[in-house]
Amino acid sequence: MTWVQSARIEEGHNMPGTTKDSYQEIVEEGLLKIRRIGMEPYLDLGAESGSQNQINRAFIDSIMLETRLLGSVPSVTQTELFGRRITFPIIGAALCDSRILARLGPWEPHYLEQIAGGLADAGSMMSVGDVSVDQLARIVEQGAPVIHIVKPYKDDKIVLEHLRAAESLGCVAVGMDVDVFFKEKAWDEEPGPAFLTHKSTDDLVRYKAETRLPFVVKGILSVHDARLAQEAGAAAIVISLHGGEAIDYAVPVLGVLPEIRRAVPDMTILVDSGFRRGTDVIKALALGAQGVGMATLLLIACSARGREGVRRILEILGMELQRTMSLIGWSTISQIDPSVLRFIPELERSVMTAAREISWSEA
Ligand SMILES: Cc1cc2nc3c(=O)[nH]c(=O)nc-3n(C[C@H](O)[C@H](O)[C@H](O)COP(=O)(O)O)c2cc1C
Numbered sequence: 001m002t003w004v005q006s007a008r009i010e011e012g013h014n015m016p017g018t019t020k021d022s023y024q025e026i027v028e029e030g031l032l033k034i035r036r037i038g039m040e041p042y043l044d045l046g047a048e049s050g051s052q053n054q055i056n057r058a059f060i061d062s063i064m065l066e067t068r069l070l071g072s073v074p075s076v077t078q079t080e081l082f083g084r085r086i087t088f089p090i091i092g093a094a095l096c097d098s099r100i101l102a103r104l105g106p107w108e109p110h111y112l113e114q115i116a117g118g119l120a121d122a123g124s125m126m127s128v129g130d131v132s133v134d135q136l137a138r139i140v141e142q143g144a145p146v147i148h149i150v151k152p153y154k155d156d157k158i159v160l161e162h163l164r165a166a167e168s169l170g171c172v173a174v175g176m177d178v179d180v181f182f183k184e185k186a187w188d189e190e191p192g193p194a195f196l197t198h199k200s201t202d203d204l205v206r207y208k209a210e211t212r213l214p215f216v217v218k219g220i221l222s223v224h225d226a227r228l229a230q231e232a233g234a235a236a237i238v239i240s241l242h243g244g245e246a247i248d249y250a251v252p253v254l255g256v257l258p259e260i261r262r263a264v265p266d267m268t269i270l271v272d273s274g275f276r277r278g279t280d281v282i283k284a285l286a287l288g289a290q291g292v293g294m295a296t297l298l299l300i301a302c303s304a305r306g307r308e309g310v311r312r313i314l315e316i317l318g319m320e321l322q323r324t325m326s327l328i329g330w331s332t333i334s335q336i337d338p339s340v341l342r343f344i345p346e347l348e349r350s351v352m353t354a355a356r357e358i359s360w361s362e363a
Pocket of ligand 1: 093094095096097098099128129130131149177218240241242243244272273274275293294295296297299
């Protein structure tokens with residue numbers, strides 16, 4: 001499901017059976033505003049063929065969930081990340097300026113502060129990408145714990161300035177998105193100006209030594225990079241395909257998550273890219289993630305209703321998570337495990353095996 005495909009209503013028409021405060025209403029309201037300014041295609045970017053977001057989403061959708069209803073109890077979604085209690089393991093994925101939200105302005109306060117405020121109101125955590133130190137300070141002031149993901153700038157002075165700012169402003173973790181040294185790429189456009197560069201494990205070791213905060217490496221899609229991030233001293237990684245804007249034909253994030261979890265069992269693993277509902281979050285947690293980041297959904301919710309839209313969409317995701325956990329019989333986040341997951345070939349195999357064992361004449 002892409003956002004473009006999910007835009008099912010036309011202006012002035014509400015979805016039947018939904019309330020003004022439902023997921024569908026908020027998303028449709030945001031999409032309508034984005035569509036009116038002609039920016040809907042920018043919700044679903046992708047380098048070259050643009051295949052990666054579709055492949056990634058199809059992979060998420062191909063995983064199904066068994067229920068474990070008998071003996072089930074009410075579930076609690078609270079968890080801890082970087083030493084902070086949060087309402088649920090759903091956080092803001094790294095965000096910076098948005099072409100879409102900028103055009104929907106003027107905003108007062110700035111839309112990044114509204115998103116940070118909505119995350120704070122929901123008891124969640126924010127990740128901040130390519131922003132100025134002043135912007136970072138205003139975002140931290142909103143009250144949500146903040147992870148600052150610094151760009152892989154060529155100029156080490158800028159990297160160090162941001163690492164130090166994150167610590168002095170009270171961020172809970174700091175890191176780098178190592179996957180965009182060509183800058184993000186949309187479709188066949190030329191990648192942006194060359195102020196970013198490749199980073200080595202030695203660079204990461206140096207950056208890690210500059211901060212007392214847990215160090216996070218974002219943009220990991222292989223065991224190779226996860227191991228090197230760990231060797232460099234990173235406490236956490238973010239498995240991410242950066243909204244499809246780094247490599248064409250990126251592997252699906254949930255496809256590589258289990259092998260990465262096995263390779264680096266002690267690391268905190270966050271994952272983002274394509275997560276839209278509570279059930280998506282369940283799948284990521286069951287495959288070994290400790291938290292799931294969302295960017296596009298929060299952008300749409302902010303387009304719809306600013307800070308309140310962000311708070312409400314997170315509240316809905318939290319309820320979806322809690323409800324699904326109960327239907328599966330998990331009472332806490334730490335109980336979530338992969339035994340309830342079914343993959344399409346596995347499902348076909350189990351259905352066919354069962355079907356072959358049935359004697360239709362006796363049924
Ligand atoms: C408006 C916008 C700004 C972003 N800025 C950054 C950034 O500065 N640094 C970064 O690592 N990722 C950035 N991202 C990528 C997200 O962190 C995330 O990896 C990506 O959007 C996939 O998640 P999603 O499917 O929930 O959008 C940005 C995404 C959006 C939509």
